[in-house]
Amino acid sequence: MSEKNERLGIKLNRESVIALKELKKIxxxxxxxxxxxxxxxxxxxxxxxxxxxxxxxxLLNDKKTSVPGITDNKDPQFESMRTTLAIDKTxxxxxxxxxxxxxxxxxGRVFFSFVVKSVLFAAILQxxxxxxxxxxx
Numbered sequence: 001m002s003e004k005n006e007r008l009g010i011k012l013n014r015e016s017v018i019a020l021k022e023l024k025k026i027x028x029x030x031x032x033x034x035x036x037x038x039x040x041x042x043x044x045x046x047x048x049x050x051x052x053x054x055x056x057x058x059l060l061n062d063k064k065t066s067v068p069g070i071t072d073n074k075d076p077q078f079e080s081m082r083t084t085l086a087i088d089k090t091x092x093x094x095x096x097x098x099x100x101x102x103x104x105x106x107x108g109r110v111f112f113s114f115v116v117k118s119v120l121f122a123a124i125l126q127x128x129x130x131x132x133x134x135x136x137x
Contacts, residue, residue, distance in 0.1 A: 005038070006092040008085045010113050012037075018070050018078050019120035026127050038085035041116055044123035045091050051126075051135065052094075057102055057118055060125070060134045067121050068128060095119065 012020075023040055025031040048055070059065070066072060087095070095115050102110040125131040 004089055005086040006089050008038075008087060008092070008112070009082070010085055010116070011080060011082045012113060013080045013117060014078050015067075015070055016113065016117045016120055017081055018073050018075075019067070019117065019124060021078075022069050022124055023120060026124065036086060037083060038087040041085065041119065042088045042091040045095060045119050048119065048122045048126055048131070049094070051131070052098060052122075053101075054135050055122055055131070056134050056136045058106065060121060061114075061118060065121075065134075067124055070121070070124065 020037055020040055021031045023044055024033050024035070027040070027043060028035070045052075095112070098119075099110055099112055099115045102115065122131060122134070125134065
């Protein structure tokens, strides 16, 4: 294990698992490419990092929000999974800051798995040129 990575045991929900597959396809053209989920999450965060503080995270996570290929995916092969992620420490720290900001904004509990899902959704929406609909005015 590299000293540059933070290891984190986490349970990813079904939509996060589907989003990881979709991002592999988006970034690398192959949903079966053998790269770690932690690396992929880091790449997704880096893609949205320039606008991360401008995103309306509550709107993005509204039940009515549709993320094409993810929220409408009914394929029963996908289910939640427990895993250990190795995330770049710098990215991990920035995602923890995002988690803290979300806790302050919502005045509630925000799990790191929720932050992961949100980042994945935002990266997919950005790729589809839909993220501007979730930028705070």
